[in-house]
Amino acid sequence: MAADTPVVVPHESVNDETVKLLRWLVADGQRVSAGEDVAEVEGSKATFNVPSPRPGVVRLLARVGDEVAVGAALCVVSATDAAPQANGQAHAPPPPPPVRPAAPPPVVESRPVAAQPVLAGPGTQRFSKAALELVQQHRLDPELFRGAALVRARDVLARVAPAAPAHRQPDPPPVAVPEPEPARPAGGVPGPANGPFDEVPLSRQKQTENRYLRQGGAHVIPSQVTILVPTAGLRDALAEDPAGLSATALIVFEVGRLLRRYPDLNAFYTSRTSCRYREVNVGFAVAGEYGLKVPVVRGADTKSAGKVAEDVRELLAAYAGNTLLPEHLSGGTFTVSDLSGEGVFALNPLIVRGQAAILGVGAEVRHGGGATFSLTLSFDHQLADGLQASRFLSDLAARLRHHESTLRRPAAVPTCSRCGRTVREVRRLNGHLLQTVDEAGGVVRVCTSCAAGF
Amino acid sequence: MTQPELLARPAPPAPAPLYRQAFLIRAVEERLLQLFGQGKLFGTVHTCIGQEWTGVAAADALLDGDTVFSNHRCHGHYLAWTDDADGLIAELMGRQTGVCAGRGGSQHLCGRGFFSNGIQGGIVPVAAGLALAHKLAGKGGVSAVFIGDGTLGEGAVYESLNVASRWDLPLLVLLENNRYAQSTPQDQTLAGEIPARAEAFGIEASRTGTENPARLLADVARAANGVRADGRPRFVVIDTYRLMAHSKGDDDRDPAEVAEYRERDPLTRFARDYPAEAGEMAAAAAARIDAAVAKADAAPWTTPNEAEPLPTGPVRWSRTEVAGEERAVARLHAAFRHALAADDRVVLIGEDIEGPYGGAFKVTKNLSAEFPGRVRNTPISEAAIVGVGNGLALGGYLPVCEIMFGDFLGLAFDQLLNHAAKFRYMYGGKVNTPLVVRTPMGGRRGYGPTHSQSIEKHFLGIPDTRVLALHARFDPAEVYARLFATIDRPTLVVENKLLYGAKVTHAAPAGFVYEHTDEPFPTTRLRPGADPDVTVLCYGGMLPEAEAAAAALFDEHEVAAEVICPTQLYPFDPRPLLESVGRTGRLVIAEEGPGFAAFGAEAAAVVAERAGRPVRVRRVSPPEAPIPACGPLEKTWLPGAAHIVGGVLEVTADGR
């Protein structure tokens, strides 16, 4: 017995994704010949007939008036002989298309709305994903939110923990809600408190930080990879770098170049889509007197190391002067959190909203003959996987180590600590490089022309 | 008023009143040159000294109710047709008493069915359109148009000849062959024979000249009567010579050649043969002109065009219910069917719009059979399509021109910019141009760099025009119904290609509602059911993307976005936008075409100037590059919901 052959909606017009089934030209169970029209359908450009690709007996799958997707089956034709025979006579020719009366412009009824709320009736209410998760987690009745058109996580949390007085007892189990923010799938939402607690409102500064770092509701699936990078003293090498490249600047520079090859780490996730940023704007976390801020080096992939270093210096100066502007802080597509200066071994940085990954840099740890430091990548597992993340980190490590080796070389050439000329350049000017000692006992080299200026 | 003593001598070659007219024209032109020298005129003047008889002959052959189109060298044509020396002189002197209130100046005159425009060739399809209007009106009117021989280089001329012949239009083309175009002698630029050009289109061509006025009068009258008799076009080549410079001080012709023609000039000869009569005619003309100049001198300068003020005051919103769930293409079809049935003035023209095909996007399916003669296929001639539309509009019709793809509008740009958009102003408010040009724009269909563009930005900001962009959340049929009821200016309607297949409904994503302002061409807003955090501005084909973005922004990021979507892009009423950004302080503008100098730039500027608070703005638009045909690439090229989400996350990122 031959298998059923579907009769699919052909791709007649590029403008249509669906067509409307106007009427059947055959009856269910009727026998048709190859090429015989079985249905009349309407696309945006035209109505047309759909023929059967083979002889057989039709079984209808759609109803008149249905919107059927292009490529989907309207009916199937099977070769079975058992099918009832249509009563011998050819079916009547299709009646002429129905004559539709001239449709006047539709009656549109307008009702003025004077700042009246968007009414939420059944089926018109919207829960954010985070809110929905909380509703399920706390087994709440969605009816509780009747009247609210848009329901956020904080609206749900407000129901779970209504305006908590200070020094409350935790029993019956309320939920401590320090900040109405969306749930994180990996246990990010504080569970029931384990004892009495005090409520201390967070500072505005901290709240802003939290909003900024919040992982955009429940949409990130965080994952993490850490590698240890052997080093012969990258920081020491950089400290002697005549170009003044700081560790942060070097990492921002290399990360910027590398992200071009890892576009899914320079992206954000939404609705089953990797939204890859067209620019590479690398933010770096700074924490100090003015709280945590993440100034952004724009176009980091297009700038020279020197230019990146200059940007970083300027942004740090702006932080120190508390003159960072919103445009310094916005538009980041990737973030670096370098806590090496704090002696942190490794960290678990939070992915910034609208980004796919954040790099954490740990401090150099000396052991035995050498030293290592850690590189950690927190990333959105919806966009990348552990293998990709570790490749990114090893590539980055290799590039940093390359710098280490090249940076050491110029440091070996003695230079004037004031004008930066090398011995050779000083000689060419018929000068000499003098070596003296500063107040702290450190070695200082000054060329004769700089010395003459004293 | 033939002088009795004239009869005693050899008969002059044409009736004396016509000589009087010709002398008046020459005297006016000479005085205009003087006034120019005195700094009383502006710009320049193109005089017709030596060519006066062309206008005289046309005016003699045509009847009341006919229409006359002309070009830069139009003073004589106008004077012969109207005898309005006062209005002409005041017009050139920029006075309110001028025939066009002093707004049109030398090249733009309008009165008693006369229209001139200084754009070479562009007026010919307009004349053809008015010929179509005469034909539809069925009162035997003739549309005459003057062109110069240099203008035979313009393509619009041939598009018009083709249409006029194919459609049997009563069009009389009068070609003034003075053998020069500005400074360029004809033999440098003209190939082939002039009459053969018209004959190639099956148009009867004849040749005459101004040297023998009597013959000229007879030849032009024969052609005009022929047009009137059989309704078919005629093409008359009138050999003539301009005795003065092209305009002012730009004459490089051989002085001997000019002198020879001056000898042969009919007015020179008449003055020699009839010195007393000529003297009397010249004196009478001078007296009329003196009086006209004195009156104009005393009249006030023209006033600027009163730009229509945009509405002020608070915005009023309402919800609108759309019955049923029809596709937009069906709504558009219904709108045109209804308009054709309800109003005899509505005429649809365009490429491939007749049945059974019914237009590339099937909007006019079967309408040609139902409304014969009023739904017309045109040749592939975009300039003529819009030009004919312009002529129909001047003739009292409501033309709807379909341009098959928006990308082709460039070919009709001159008709929009220098004709449709200028008529009302430069003709002193005597006419308006109720022209509708509708066209599909936009991508997502893989038609490639020349069939997928959104080029409306090039048509925004032309004063005295309107640009509308339709979408499926406010019934497109309603927009057209209101347009037909109120149209007072050329209107470009942008229909996104995806719109045709979209269901027209007011349904909004859960948690949001659609509302509209109470303007005739409303701004639509998708209002979230919570205080909005951010405003998204878009129009036309971007609304579905913005709608999807608003839903995703709430679901995944808990951001409440309010979408503002104007139907009327120009003139732009910024109140709904300002109201929204006043609440949100954040704005993302999404456009389907490249953003440089586009609608979004204008909206951002308005927000910067008038929002009254700092607003963070991001624009979301495709790269500054041609749109690819390759489907997957086109998808990444065009901004979609995800890009809007990205833009919103940027402006909301720092929690401000």
Ligand SMILES: Cc1ncc(C[n+]2csc(CCOP(=O)(O)OP(=O)(O)O)c2C)c(N)n1
């Ligand atoms: C579209 C356009 N191109 C160029 C010009 C500039 N222009 C004005 S008059 C003229 C010469 C026209 O020659 P012709 O058609 O022979 O008329 P004539 O001046 O001889 O009467 C030119 C080039 C114009 N006005 N419009």
